[in-house]
Amino acid sequence: MGTDESYAALALKVWKAQIERADKLFGGLSSAEVLREIAPGRNRALYLWGHLTAIHDAMLPLLGLRERFHPEFDAAFVSNPDKSRADIPSHEQVRQAWNTVNDELWEGFAKMSWSDWLQRHSAVSEEDFAKDTSRNRFAVLLSRTNHLSYHLGQAVLARK
Amino acid sequence: MGTDESYAALALKVWKAQIERADKLFGGLSSAEVLREIAPGRNRALYLWGHLTAIHDAMLPLLGLRERFHPEFDAAFVSNPDKSRADIPSHEQVRQAWNTVNDELWEGFAKMSWSDWLQRHSAVSEEDFAKDTSRNRFAVLLSRTNHLSYHLGQAVLARK
Numbered sequence: 001m002g003t004d005e006s007y008a009a010l011a012l013k014v015w016k017a018q019i020e021r022a023d024k025l026f027g028g029l030s031s032a033e034v035l036r037e038i039a040p041g042r043n044r045a046l047y048l049w050g051h052l053t054a055i056h057d058a059m060l061p062l063l064g065l066r067e068r069f070h071p072e073f074d075a076a077f078v079s080n081p082d083k084s085r086a087d088i089p090s091h092e093q094v095r096q097a098w099n100t101v102n103d104e105l106w107e108g109f110a111k112m113s114w115s116d117w118l119q120r121h122s123a124v125s126e127e128d129f130a131k132d133t134s135r136n137r138f139a140v141l142l143s144r145t146n147h148l149s150y151h152l153g154q155a156v157l158a159r160k
Numbered sequence: 161m162g163t164d165e166s167y168a169a170l171a172l173k174v175w176k177a178q179i180e181r182a183d184k185l186f187g188g189l190s191s192a193e194v195l196r197e198i199a200p201g202r203n204r205a206l207y208l209w210g211h212l213t214a215i216h217d218a219m220l221p222l223l224g225l226r227e228r229f230h231p232e233f234d235a236a237f238v239s240n241p242d243k244s245r246a247d248i249p250s251h252e253q254v255r256q257a258w259n260t261v262n263d264e265l266w267e268g269f270a271k272m273s274w275s276d277w278l279q280r281h282s283a284v285s286e287e288d289f290a291k292d293t294s295r296n297r298f299a300v301l302l303s304r305t306n307h308l309s310y311h312l313g314q315a316v317l318a319r320k
Binding site for chain 1: 309
């Protein structure tokens with residue numbers, strides 16, 4: 001294995017480990033537990049799960065893989081705070097969307113070559129990328145992995 | 161910039177961003193706030209800060225940089241749960257240790273070549289490393305960055 005491959009493979013391994021941790025944690029919460037606030041007055045576990053689903057869904061176009069599955073998740077879980085809207089996706093809808101989005105990402109990752117990771121992501125213009133090549137797909141992978149870990153640390157508090 | 165350099169530089173950039181986020185968050189907590197539980201019955205912010213300091217301190221020998229500064233932090237912040245011991249390091253001692261450890265790590269990172277990151281870490285034997293080369297220093301960097309993000313997501317709850 002060349003060194004480029006080592007770096008990208010390691011980052012994918014860490015991503016996968018966090019996804020599996022999230023599957024286990026969120027998947028193991030009861031319908032009552034997903035509606036429990038992680039701390040008094042804070043977000044509910046369902047909001048965190050939907051939030052992560054929305055952010056991962058947005059990675060699909062960002063990495064040039066495909067259009068989003070659930071752009072409607074943004075109003076429920078990104079642009080508005082928890083408990084501000086009555087009509088958010090249900091526990092079951094979030095679970096299904098989470099699985100769909102992450103399965104699709106993983107399939108997309110498998111098709112990306114090691115050098116693909118160093119290409120620009122779709123939210124940066126060619127001109128801006130020429131000035132700062134660190135705005136690439138590998139940066140998206142690392143930052144979203146850490147974003148996932150950040151909210152996993154919170155979601156674990158919803159468990160008794 | 162070669163591709164190896166790009167991967168390692170990006171991972172270091174994400175590490176640095178999380179450290180700065182932690183500096184700002186923990187550094188901004190009052191003496192009363194560090195002793196506040198992040199949620200009822202959960203860890204206090206000071207415990208999380210000490211825990212992260214201990215784990216980062218242990219990265220120094222793990223990456224072959226130097227011996228630990230504060231092995232005594234383990235009993236207070238790793239091997240025993242919060243509120244189980246009366247004699248843990250103070251707010252000021254944790255702050256100083258946090259700064260010392262992370263400054264030293266950053267200096268060490270700067271001296272590491274890109275290929276150094278793919279060498280084995282010190283907790284794996286040469287024999288085991290030959291069987292699984294993913295047990296390297298880059299894996300330590302990625303996993304500890306995510307560990308930091310995980311607890312940052314919790315520590316932010318100590319803020320009013």
